[in-house]
Amino acid sequence: xxxWNLKRIFTAKGILAPNKFxxxxxxxxxxxxSLMNNTVYxxxxxxxxxxxxxxxxxPNDLFDFVPDKKVTLPEGHALHSISKSDMIxxxxxxxxxxxxxxxEEMWDKLRE
Numbered sequence: 001x002x003x004w005n006l007k008r009i010f011t012a013k014g015i016l017a018p019n020k021f022x023x024x025x026x027x028x029x030x031x032x033x034s035l036m037n038n039t040v041y042x043x044x045x046x047x048x049x050x051x052x053x054x055x056x057x058x059p060n061d062l063f064d065f066v067p068d069k070k071v072t073l074p075e076g077h078a079l080h081s082i083s084k085s086d087m088i089x090x091x092x093x094x095x096x097x098x099x100x101x102x103x104e105e106m107w108d109k110l111r112e
Contacts, residue, residue, distance in 0.1 A: 002082070005064035006018065006038075007036075009061055009062065012092075019032045019033060031047075065082045
């Protein structure tokens with residue numbers, strides 16, 4: 001099943017108020033709420049592009065593939081390429097526990 005993966009991308013981007021971010025980037029309050037509650041079942045190319053532009057991402061970043069128990073895909077199937085790991089949540093948790101000195105060291109490494 002292909003699902004929205006917005007929580008992951010908002011976490012990775014450090015966006016703490018996703019609804020507010022979406023509204024500020026041209027989405028209606030109800031649409032932002034639907035996106036965050038995973039109740040959007042179709043999307044226009046215009047809305048998809050608007051999300052990608054505001055989040056600086058690709059459509060593949062916005063979606064996650066979780067294999068359905070009723071459907072078996074071969075191991076090398078292309079849909080597996082959009083399966084996401086929990087790495088972003090794990091990194092966010094690790095960052096919360098790091099002392100500021102270590103975060104600054106990581107920042108310096110990233111800038112290099």
